[in-house]
Amino acid sequence: xxxxxxxxxxxxxxxxxxxxxxxxxxxxxxxxxxxxxxxxxxxxxxxxxxxxxxxxxxxxxxxxxxxxxxxxxxxxxxxxxxxxxxxxxxxxxxxxxxxxxxxxxxxxxxxxxxxxxxxxxxxxxxxxxxxxxxxxxxxxxxxxxxxxxxxxxxxxxxxxxxxxxxxxxxxxxxxxxxxxxxxxxxxxxxxxxxxxxxxxxxxxxxxxxxxxxxxxxxxxxxxxxxxxxxxxxxxxxxxxxxxxxxxxxxxxxxxxxxxxxxxxxxxxxxxxxxxxxxxxxxxxxxxxxxxxxxxxxxxxxxxxxxxxxxxxxxxxxxxxxxxx
Numbered sequence: 336x337x338x339x340x341x342x343x344x345x346x347x348x349x350x351x352x353x354x355x356x357x358x359x360x361x362x363x364x365x366x367x368x369x370x371x372x373x374x375x376x377x378x379x380x381x382x383x384x385x386x387x388x389x390x391x392x393x394x395x396x397x398x399x400x401x402x403x404x405x406x407x408x409x410x411x412x413x414x415x416x417x418x419x420x421x422x423x424x425x426x427x428x429x430x431x432x433x434x435x436x437x438x439x440x441x442x443x444x445x446x447x448x449x450x451x452x453x454x455x456x457x458x459x460x461x462x463x464x465x466x467x468x469x470x471x472x473x474x475x476x477x478x479x480x481x482x483x484x485x486x487x488x489x490x491x492x493x494x495x496x497x498x499x500x501x502x503x504x505x506x507x508x509x510x511x512x513x514x515x516x517x518x519x520x521x522x523x524x525x526x527x528x529x530x531x532x533x534x535x536x537x538x539x540x541x542x543x544x545x546x547x548x549x550x551x552x553x554x555x556x557x558x559x560x561x562x563x564x565x566x567x568x569x570x571x572x573x574x575x576x577x578x579x580x581x582x583x584x585x586x587x588x589x590x591x592x593x594x595x596x597x598x599x600x601x602x603x604x605x606x607x608x609x610x611x612x613x614x615x616x617x618x619x620x621x622x623x624x625x626x627x628x629x630x631x632x633x634x635x636x637x638x639x640x641x642x643x644x645x646x647x648x649x650x651x652x653x654x655x656x657x658x659x
Contacts, residue, residue: 336367337366337367337368337369338359338366338367338368338369338411338412338577338580339368339369339370339371339404339409339410339411339412340352340355340356340359340368340369340370340371340410340411340412340413340414341370341371341373341401341404341405341409341410341412341413341414342370342371342372342373342401342413342414343372343373343374343375343397343401344372344373344374345501346501346502346503346528347416347501347502347524347527347528348414348416349370349372350527350528350529351414351416351527351566352370352414353370354434354527354566355412355414355434355566355568355584356368356370358434358583358584359580359583359584362580362583362584363579363580363583371404371409371410373400373401373404373410374400375397375398375399375400375401376399376400397415397416397419398413398415398419398420398421398569401413401415401569402424402425402428402569405428405569405570405571406425406427406428406571408571411570411571411574411577412431412568412569412570412577412580413568413569413570414566414567414568415566415567415568415569416524416562416566416567417433417562417563417565417566417567417593418560418561418562418563418565420562420567420569422597422598422600422601423601424569427571427572428569428570428571428572429569429570429571429572430567430568430569431568431569431570431577431581431584431585432567432568432570432580432581432582432584432585432590433565433566433567433568433585433586433589433590433593434565434566434568434584434585434586434589435586435589436564436565436586436589436592436593437522437523437526437527437564437565438522438523438526438564439522439523439554439559439563439564439614440521440522440551440552440553440554440557440559441482441519441520441521441522441551441552441557441559442519442520442521442522442525442532442549442550442551442552443464443466443475443517443518443519443549443550443552444506444509444517444518444519444520444538444547444548444549445459445460445464445509445516445517445518445547445548445549445550446458446459446460446509446510446516446517446546446547446548447459447460447462447537447546447547447548448460448461457512457513457514457515457516458473458516459546460516460548462535462536462548462550463536463550464548464550465550465556466486466489466490466493466552466556466557467489467490469490469493469516469517470492471492472492472493472494473490473492473493473494473516473517474493474494474495474496474514474515474516474517475493475494475495475515475516475517475518475519476495476496476497476498476505476508476509476515476517476518477495477497477498477518477519478497478498478499479519479560480609480610480629481558481560481609481610481611481612482495482519482557483495483610484610484629484634485556485557485558485612485627485634486519486557488629488634489556498515498518502520502524502525502528502530503528503542503543505518505520506518506520506538506542506543506544506547507542507544509547510544510546510547511544519552519557521559521563521564522551522564523563523564525538525540525549528540529541530543532549532551536548536549536550537549554614554625558612558613558614558625558626558627559612559613559614560612560613561593561596561597561599561600561611561612561613562593562596562597563614565589565593567593568581568584568585588617588643591615591617591622591643591646592615592616592617592622592624592646593615594646594647594650595613595615595622595624595641595646595647595649595650596613596614596615596624596650597650598646598647598648598649598650598651598654599611599613599624599626599649599650599651599653599654600613600650600654601650601654602650602651602653602654602655602658603628603630603654603657603658605630609630610628610629610630611626611627611628611629611630611657612626612627612628613625613626613627613650613653614626615646615649617643618640620642620643621640621641621642621643622640622641622642622643622645622646622649623638623639623640624638624639624640624649624650624653625637625638626638626653626654626657627657628657628658631658635657637653637656637657638653639652639653639656
């Protein structure tokens with residue numbers, strides 16, 4: 336019997352699941368690994384919300400049906416963008432592995448000043464645009480409260496409406512709608528979908544309209560969300576048959592980093608739509624984490640370092656500092 340890898344059906348989710356499947360087959364050539372596409376409530380609501388932007392999606396809506404498949408033994412592993420996985424997983428399940436993290440940074444995507452898509456008639460800008468360079472009233476659409484808060488912290492004169500849809504849909508909306516000046520997306524997702532940013536700053540890839548530019552935002556400008564860039568593998572707890580697979584998929588340093596970040600998020604009492612951000616790194620054998628929160632008004636920042644074995648304690652400590 337093959338081992339079943341459950342995933343959502345979006346292009347990004349499939350790309351990530353295929354990466355996991357390829358690694359599993361390479362590590363265990365004697366085993367069969369098949370993909371199972373599961374449509375989640377979040378996928379349905381996100382589609383419905385395209386005409387009603389501004390409605391935040393509750394946490395867990397992109398993971399629940401995958402977890403049901405695990406619990407019912409209809410799947411053996413569930414592949415998630417770790418940023419979508421709630422900090423509390425259902426009883427009987429666990430986060431079995433976390434793959435090595437991709438680049439955690441976000442990308443500002445916007446229309447070029449010359450040679451752009453043209454049809455929308457919107458404003459264009461020069462390469463290597465910074466958030467602070469956007470003029471008063473410029474519209475940068477995002478569905479993330481974290482991104483919205485940080486954009487406004489660096490440029491209070493921006494307008495930051497909501498936007499829905501998958502990665503390519505958002506990019507195409509930007510090119511087609513004159514009222515949009517830019518949007519912000521994760522570099523890891525763009526890369527996994529095969530999109531590239533040229534040395535001249537052009538965004539290129541299948542389905543990407545011509546004339547769009549991209550500027551990678553430093554983490555000092557846009558701190559990522561908890562778990563950004565990492566892929567989480569959820570499995571049944573106490574299922575020893577999957578332990579060797581999880582061991583081969585897991586990246587130790589990444590797991591420690593996201594464990595600290597997820598402890599911070601749990602301590603803040605939030606989900607993936609909370610106006611908080613955190614990024615942990617392993618530096619010199621120590622775990623260093625930066626965090627920020629807008630949950631109690633103006634932006635508050637904190638930073639701390641702990642031994643790598645104290646990931647949970649690090650997250651708890653920073654949450655207590657930012658809540659205090």
